[in-house]
Amino acid sequence: MLGECLDVLSPERGGIFVDCTAGGGGHSFGIASRLPEGSRLICIDQDDDALEACRARLGGFGDKCTLVKANFRDIAAVLDDLKIDRIDGALWDLGVSSHQLDESERGFSYMHDAPLDMRMDASAPLSARDVVNVYPENDLYRILNDYGEERFASRIASNIVKYRETKPIETTLELADIIIGSIPVAARKKEAQHPAKRSFQAIRIEVNSELSVIKPSLTSAIERMSPGGRAAVITFHSGEDRIVKHTLTRLADPCECPKSFPVCVCGKKPQIRLLSKKPLLPSEKETEENPRSRSAKLRAAEKI
Numbered sequence: 449m450l451g452e453c454l455d456v457l458s459p460e461r462g463g464i465f466v467d468c469t470a471g472g473g474g475h476s477f478g479i480a481s482r483l484p485e486g487s488r489l490i491c492i493d494q495d496d497d498a499l500e501a502c503r504a505r506l507g508g509f510g511d512k513c514t515l516v517k518a519n520f521r522d523i524a525a526v527l528d529d530l531k532i533d534r535i536d537g538a539l540w541d542l543g544v545s546s547h548q549l550d551e552s553e554r555g556f557s558y559m560h561d562a563p564l565d566m567r568m569d570a571s572a573p574l575s576a577r578d579v580v581n582v583y584p585e586n587d588l589y590r591i592l593n594d595y596g597e598e599r600f601a602s603r604i605a606s607n608i609v610k611y612r613e614t615k616p617i618e619t620t621l622e623l624a625d626i627i628i629g630s631i632p633v634a635a636r637k638k639e640a641q642h643p644a645k646r647s648f649q650a651i652r653i654e655v656n657s658e659l660s661v662i663k664p665s666l667t668s669a670i671e672r673m674s675p676g677g678r679a680a681v682i683t684f685h686s687g688e689d690r691i692v693k694h695t696l697t698r699l700a701d702p703c704e705c706p707k708s709f710p711v712c713v714c715g716k717k718p719q720i721r722l723l724s725k726k727p728l729l730p731s732e733k734e735t736e737e738n739p740r741s742r743s744a745k746l747r748a749a750e751k752i
């Protein structure tokens with residue numbers, strides 16, 4: 449949803465913009481190309497490989513772009529370190545990148561055999577191997593159910609625990625086989641997608657604490673925005689979208705007074721206005737060209 453993001457952010461206005469999920473630099477390139485002279489783009493990612501790809505992609509922009517390895521939860525500290533007080537726009541393109549999924553040795557994919565890893569930040573302490581070999585059965589169930597919306601979460605969690613009693617689960621295909629074996633054949637036949645897709649997504653979300661960082665990052669970035677600054681957030685997962693929707697709705701209407709009060713007495717003022725009530729969805733052309741974009745949603749807001 450590059451075009452839609454650029455329309456929302458309108459970097460042509462100039463100023464300081466932050467791409468909180470720089471990845472391979474696709475969106476950053478679009479933003480940097482439209483930024484006038486004297487403007488600046490800060491590109492954040494927690495993945496060293498992503499930053500390397502992004503650096504190669506943005507090389508032509510010289511010091512217009514600054515790349516920072518960080519978790520976007522820490523955006524306020526990143527801005528403080530760069531001595532930046534106010535920003536004019538920020539983008540989050542949440543979730544995993546195609547590059548991370550396609551690089552089999554990163555252990556994100558159920559299609560290729562590799563050590564179970566799934567860490568976006570390779571220096572982070574928790575890997576997928578730890579989650580599946582250490583977490584108690586009820587936590588595994590909760591993760592598969594809540595983050596994967598997996599109907600067979602209970603059977604999968606139980607089979608993971610049974611398997612690891614004999615030996616640790618080491619590889620992606622070992623885990624995929626346990627998951628596949630936990631789903632009844634009839635249910636598997638009905639599904640268009642790979643039977644391990646939801647469980648792998650759930651474990652990845654847990655490994656990278658993907659949901660808990662969204663609200664703090666959005667809130668701090670919006671707090672640092674100048675009036676008229678724009679925030680654009682792309683989600684791929686209903687859990688992400690729920691948090692983004694709730695966070696933006698609260699920032700747009702924080703008043704806690706009972707509905708029966710004629711005027712607000714709590715003093716909480718709106719910080720943003722929502723640019724659309726409903727999320728924007730990718731065009732038919734985009735979903736045809738890139739089937740992974742099918743579940744994307746874009747929410748956007750403007751600082752008051």
Ligand SMILES: C[S@@+](CC[C@H](N)C(=O)[O-])C[C@H]1O[C@@H](n2cnc3c(N)ncnc32)[C@H](O)[C@@H]1O
Binds near residue numbers: 469472518544
């Ligand atoms: C969907 S990709 C972004 C792709 C990018 N927009 C592009 O055009 O290439 C998401 C990226 O965000 C990074 N990421 C996810 N969560 C993050 C976090 N909490 N802090 C920093 N980076 C994060 C991932 O490492 C990944 O590279």
